[in-house]
Amino acid sequence: MTLSQPTRRLALTVAAVALALLPGCAIARMSVNDPLDAAAVRQLQPGVSTAADVVQVLGAPTDVVALGRRSAYRYDAEKTKIAGLVLILFNMAHRDTRSDRVWVFFDEELRLTHIASTFATHRTRYALPWSDVHGEGDAAKADAKRKGMQP
């Protein structure tokens, strides 16, 4: 197949521009702590589990907060994905951060009373600034792929 002269010139120009932009591309991923295990958190039962059970299942907490006679442990993990284009005059980037976070609340006898959980590290996406990647339904699709998120 032989390309016509204008088509070849256009293809060369597109290739040259793509090649010139390539060194400006930047992609990065940052994680703080390992993602939390949703299935393990479901093992904990308010009114039954104790602080010792929680530590056995989830390990050492990130933070311990005294709440009068109550107390709470925080567990968290964070994931950030950054995609960008760094040119000489013009820079653009998309930074997306989501977290897994679990708060467990205890009474004065260190028995579990409440659990608050959010699992979202798997929802982080690479994108560029013109696209809002967190539309309705995207979270459900991502949840379906993560182990332990299904009830």
Place this chain on the structure above:
Amino acid sequence: MRSRRWLALLPVVLGLGSCVQLDWTRESYEEPMPKDAVQRIPIGADASVVFDVLGAPSGVWELAEGAVVLAYANRGGVEFGISGSLSLDDSPVAPSMAWGDEKIRIPGLVVELDSGFRVRDVRRGTARDASPPRRRPVPVE
């Protein structure tokens, strides 16, 4: 001829990069809260209702008499900015300018629980005006 003119412009464009910059950034930090969150959390409800609607809070603080504050916040939006600076030889003056259109918001929601872990107040706004109450001061002996 035209391509030579463009080539001649290239050093000017490259040189401009050292003093002028255009930035376009989109940021999304944490899941946005449901729009009807306040309506779904009735006063007097157990804290588990709050956790079902909003998930795990960003922060938890202690208030006086066993009360507790749960704080939720997320951040997101698009930022566009132009900045420029110029250094003049042998001059202490270095003029610079910056213009930006920042549409990044930090919606915040604060829930106050009483000592029985029941909702006694829910407030929503931006993080600036929905700041949680301060911690209980340490008692002085």
